[in-house]
Amino acid sequence: MCDCDNSEDVKGEKNGPVPVESNISTSEHVGDHIECKEIPPENPQECSTRLYKRRWAIVFLFSSYSLCNAFQWIQYGIINNIFMHFYSVSSFAIDWMSMIYMLTYIPFIFPVTWLLDKKGLRVVALVASSINCLGTWIKVASVRPHLFWVTMLGQFACSFAQVFILGMPSRIASVWFGSGEVSTACSIGVFGNQLGIAIGFLVPPILVPNVEDLDELAYHISIMFYITAGVATLIFILVIIVFQEKPDVPPSQAQAVMRNMSPQEYSYLASIRRLVCNKPFVLLIITYGLNVGCFYAVSTLLNRMIIDHYPGEEVNAGRIGLTIVIAGMVGSLICGIWLDKTKTYKQTTLAVYLLTFVGMLVYAFTLNLGHLWIVFITAAALGFFMTGYLPLGFEFAVELTYPESEGTSSGLLNCSAQVFGIIFTICQGKIIDYYGTLAGNIFLCIFLFLGSFMTAFIKADLRRQKANQLAMREAAAKDSGCLDGGVTPLKEAKV
Numbered sequence: 001m002c003d004c005d006n007s008e009d010v011k012g013e014k015n016g017p018v019p020v021e022s023n024i025s026t027s028e029h030v031g032d033h034i035e036c037k038e039i040p041p042e043n044p045q046e047c048s049t050r051l052y053k054r055r056w057a058i059v060f061l062f063s064s065y066s067l068c069n070a071f072q073w074i075q076y077g078i079i080n081n082i083f084m085h086f087y088s089v090s091s092f093a094i095d096w097m098s099m100i101y102m103l104t105y106i107p108f109i110f111p112v113t114w115l116l117d118k119k120g121l122r123v124v125a126l127v128a129s130s131i132n133c134l135g136t137w138i139k140v141a142s143v144r145p146h147l148f149w150v151t152m153l154g155q156f157a158c159s160f161a162q163v164f165i166l167g168m169p170s171r172i173a174s175v176w177f178g179s180g181e182v183s184t185a186c187s188i189g190v191f192g193n194q195l196g197i198a199i200g201f202l203v204p205p206i207l208v209p210n211v212e213d214l215d216e217l218a219y220h221i222s223i224m225f226y227i228t229a230g231v232a233t234l235i236f237i238l239v240i241i242v243f244q245e246k247p248d249v250p251p252s253q254a255q256a257v258m259r260n261m262s263p264q265e266y267s268y269l270a271s272i273r274r275l276v277c278n279k280p281f282v283l284l285i286i287t288y289g290l291n292v293g294c295f296y297a298v299s300t301l302l303n304r305m306i307i308d309h310y311p312g313e314e315v316n317a318g319r320i321g322l323t324i325v326i327a328g329m330v331g332s333l334i335c336g337i338w339l340d341k342t343k344t345y346k347q348t349t350l351a352v353y354l355l356t357f358v359g360m361l362v363y364a365f366t367l368n369l370g371h372l373w374i375v376f377i378t379a380a381a382l383g384f385f386m387t388g389y390l391p392l393g394f395e396f397a398v399e400l401t402y403p404e405s406e407g408t409s410s411g412l413l414n415c416s417a418q419v420f421g422i423i424f425t426i427c428q429g430k431i432i433d434y435y436g437t438l439a440g441n442i443f444l445c446i447f448l449f450l451g452s453f454m455t456a457f458i459k460a461d462l463r464r465q466k467a468n469q470l471a472m473r474e475a476a477a478k479d480s481g482c483l484d485g486g487v488t489p490l491k492e493a494k495v
Contacts, residue, residue, distance in 0.1 A: 081210070141154075187336025205315045280400050280460075293420025297428045330384065
């Protein structure tokens with residue numbers, strides 16, 4: 001193998017690779033060689049990889065339907081008191097409109113990751129966007145004070161769609177993007193989810209004012225639901241037209257190895273067993289769950305915390321949530337670019353985790369000072385690191401678990417986050433009820449400190465980077481062998 005073609009090409013058919021027979025014995029382990037089944041006709045010694053311009057359309061389209069789904073996660077919680085009044089239910093019932101996203105994920109994640117492995121990205125994307133669209137239209141029919149169960153049903157549909165969404169960013173990045181841009185691509189995928197949460201914090205308090213008249217309130221709520229349904233329908237149509245399973249030519253040598261594995265060599269249950277026996281990954285599952293679980297609790301209970309200290313500030317509560325997520329989106333992109341440049345996965349993850357803990361401490365002790373501008377500043381600092389941690393966890397997991405499926409590793413991370421999210425939301429909500437917001441936030445600080453401590457013990461076994469480096473060394477060695485007219489042995493290490 002020689003240097004691979006990384007040229008941009010939209011279609012990839014003209015002057016593309018043609019099939020040839022592999023010279024590798026079928027009795028040899030797939031990890032002994034990194035061999036493409038397709039090579040460019042102009043030089044039969046070269047293995048071809050290629051980056052398609054379409055990859056950007058795929059990742060941005062995914063981000064769009066992830067955005068639409070994430071918006072609905074927080075649209076009830078951020079105006080908790082208004083929906084309590086409209087449906088005549090308790091605060092805890094409205095909290096469950098957010099927590100149902102977490103609860104639904106836990107039992108369905110394993111069958112969904114199996115479906116992702118067996119059927120691929122396009123099928124999962126179609127299922128996710130269609131169920132999300134269905135959920136939005138169910139909510140349109142729920143705008144009556146006695147139809148709380150209908151709006152809960154619509155929210156359940158959207159939460160089920162989320163199961164098909166959360167594990168996809170790292171999979172899309174690996175399948176469509178080169179080794180030098182996978183972290184950035186994963187960050188863009190997570191970016192859509194974060195932007196949806198940000199809009200969910202900002203828009204509902206603006207569209208649904210706190211008014212006493214139920215008919216007027218129903219009118220405002222229906223406008224919000226109709227806008228959401230229209231956007232979800234448009235995105236579903238675009239997914240049908242645009243979303244493609246995978247590029248014709250793999251984008252990286254690591255992805256080429258994955259394609260050359262026969263279906264018989266992969267077992268979903270065996271993959272799960274290997275993952276749970278991978279000690280660094282198990283530590284990451286716990287630490288990721290602690291961090292993201294804290295974020296879920298803060299987001300769900302933000303309206304209650306702000307209104308408790310600043311009565312009547314529903315709109316500013318939404319803006320504070322927006323500030324948390326926008327800062328986190330900036331943090332995500334910066335961290336993704338930093339990882340692509342430096343490959344310092346453990347060091348970056350640990351630093352961001354520690355700074356999240358510090359940010360949560362500062363936020364906890366400044367929330368009750370009586371100055372909203374201070375809350376905005378501390379919320380931005382907290383969000384930059386807490387939300388910026390999300391793509392770091394995904395990409396670190398892929399590195400630790402290669403060549404296992406990205407959807408499976410991401411699914412386990414998200415499952416941990418949902419479990420901790422439910423526990424933290426319920427516990428912090430009860431602590432706030434009995435002891436106040438400061439005690440509730442200190443409760444989260446304790447677990448963030450624990451997560452920082454555990455992160456320091458994760459061994460940085462970057463398997464995907466090793467696979468790509470081995471592929472480049474073998475390509476250089478075969479180039480040298482080809483120039484000498486001989487055959488260079490490539491079995492110096494296994495992937």
